[in-house]
Amino acid sequence: MSEQRNEVGEYLRARRAIVQPEDVGIEREASRRVAGLRREEVARLAGISPEYYLRLEQGRDRQPSNQVVNALGRALLLDAESTDYLRRLAQGGLYTPFEDASTVDDSVLALLDHWSHTPAFVMNRNQDILVSNPLACALGPGYMEPGANLVHQIFSAASREHAADWERTAHRVVAQLRLRGDPDDPRLQEIVGTLSMKDPDFPAIWARHDTASQRTGVSRHYIDPIGWVEFNWQNLDIPGSTHVLVTFWADPGSPAAAAGVHLAARVQQGAQLRTSAAEPPAS
Incomplete structure (x- = not known):
C-alpha cells in the first residue's frame, strides 16, 4: 500500500x-518562485483543507472519496481520462498484474x-511489437x-529528423506507456531506465506523469520511389488481452494511397519469388 500512496504523491x-x-x-x-501551484492553492481550488491535501501528497490518507478525486481533477485541470487514472491510482485497481503476454490470439493472426x-501489427502494453503483417513490415x-x-523508435535519431511533429508524438507515446504499463513489470522498468540514461528528453517527459489513450493519428513514412507520405493510423484494443491492434490506411487519391498500392505489389511480388524458389524443379 505504501508504494501506491507514494505513486499518488508523485502524481499530484x-x-x-x-x-x-x-x-x-x-x-x-512578482516574487513567486514556485513551479506551478502551491499545495494550499490546490487545496483551495479543490475545496479541501491544506492539511488533508498534504496527507494525500505524503501518502498518509487512504482511499480518498470520488468527490475528492473529482475535485482534485478539476483543480489540476485534468481531463476525464486522467481524473480516472488518479482515481484508480488512489483507490487501487489501476493495474492488472503484468504477464508474459507474448502469444497473440489465433483469430487476430488470421x-x-x-x-x-x-498494414497492421499487434503490440503489447509496453509497445513491443509482437506480430506484423507483410505490408506493415514493408511500410x-x-x-x-x-x-x-x-517507444525506443520514437526517441531514435531517425524519428526526430523525420516525424511531422516529433515533440507531440513523443509526449503522446510516453503518455500511453504510463497509462497502460505496470510499474512492477521488468520490461517497463527496462524501457524507462534505458531511455532515462540515454535520451536527453525522455526523463522530463516521463516526469510529467501525462496519461492518455492513443486512438488515432497520422504518421510519416518514406516510400521509395514515391517519397514521404502520410498514413492515418488507428489503435484498437483486443478484448480479453492487453494487446492493441494498430492499423494504417490512406485517404483515397492521396500519395499515401499510391504508396500503399506500390507496397502491396512489392510484397506480392516478393511472396511469388519466394514461392517459386521453394518449389522443386520440374522433372
Whole structure:
C-alpha cells in the first residue's frame, strides 16, 4: 500500500508543478518562485483543507472519496481520462498484474493474414511489437517488425529528423506507456531506465506523469520511389488481452494511397519469388 500512496504523491506533485497560477485564475506575484501551484492553492481550488491535501501528497490518507478525486481533477485541470487514472491510482485497481503476454490470439493472426492491403501489427502494453503483417513490415522496415519497440523508435535519431511533429508524438507515446504499463513489470522498468540514461528528453517527459489513450493519428513514412507520405493510423484494443491492434490506411487519391498500392505489389511480388524458389524443379 505504501508504494501506491507514494505513486499518488508523485502524481499530484508532478501535475501541480505543470499548472500555472494564471491557468486557474490566480494572479502571479512578482516574487513567486514556485513551479506551478502551491499545495494550499490546490487545496483551495479543490475545496479541501491544506492539511488533508498534504496527507494525500505524503501518502498518509487512504482511499480518498470520488468527490475528492473529482475535485482534485478539476483543480489540476485534468481531463476525464486522467481524473480516472488518479482515481484508480488512489483507490487501487489501476493495474492488472503484468504477464508474459507474448502469444497473440489465433483469430487476430488470421485477421492480419487476410489484410493483404492494410498494414497492421499487434503490440503489447509496453509497445513491443509482437506480430506484423507483410505490408506493415514493408511500410516500416526495422521499426514496425516483430521485436521492435515503438517507444525506443520514437526517441531514435531517425524519428526526430523525420516525424511531422516529433515533440507531440513523443509526449503522446510516453503518455500511453504510463497509462497502460505496470510499474512492477521488468520490461517497463527496462524501457524507462534505458531511455532515462540515454535520451536527453525522455526523463522530463516521463516526469510529467501525462496519461492518455492513443486512438488515432497520422504518421510519416518514406516510400521509395514515391517519397514521404502520410498514413492515418488507428489503435484498437483486443478484448480479453492487453494487446492493441494498430492499423494504417490512406485517404483515397492521396500519395499515401499510391504508396500503399506500390507496397502491396512489392510484397506480392516478393511472396511469388519466394514461392517459386521453394518449389522443386520440374522433372
